[in-house]
Amino acid sequence: MPSRDFDPSAEEEKPPPRRTQAEKWAINYAAAREFYEREGHPRVPRKHIERIVVGDDRAEREFRLGAWVGNQRSRAAALTPERVELLSAIGMRWSWWGPSPQPLHLGVCARLTWPFVNTVSASSSPPDSKN
Known part of the structure; x- marks a missing residue:
């Protein structure tokens, strides 16, 4: 049988560690904040893709911001008070007839x-x- 010598991957060859849910939320919130600062409102079209620079490599990445904002709105009752406050601070409308x-x-x-x-x-x- 052939020898199965195996050389562990060098650090630069290893994939980056996966982001936690909290990190993903923070990145999407940063995209929402950038959209708000640029457009003056947080009414993101459902299919909107936001491009922002993230990570140590400072690469531009695309985020499905419209879907994310809609999901936050539909899950409002399950969000932490801190997240509700952050989204409210950028003008998030929680329903069409009120901010609650x-x-x-x-x-x-x-x-x-x-x-x-x-x-x-x-x-x-x-x-x-x-x-």
């Missing part, structure tokens, strides 16, 4: 009135109007 990160339930929608949502009547006029 609490999830909205059907009971809230049922109380809204025309012209927003009227779950009691499908009429095109306000519920209290006299036709």
Whole structure:
């Protein structure tokens, strides 16, 4: 049988260590902050790709920022207060009708009135109007 001499990889040949979830969140937040500083708002289109310089090698990388922002919005109730505060500081809108990160339930929608949502009547006029 042939000898299986094996020479361990040199440091420069080894792949970089994987990023933790906290590091990934911080990088995406940095991309969101750059977008906010450049555009003046955090309304990122869902398919938007943000390019930022990261890492020790200072390489430009692409991040699916639109998807990330949408995911943060949909998971608002599970975010830490610190993350909610960071995102709020760059103008994150947690829903279309308010800045609150609490999830909205059907009971809230049922109380809204025309012209927003009227779950009691499908009429095109306000519920209290006299036709």
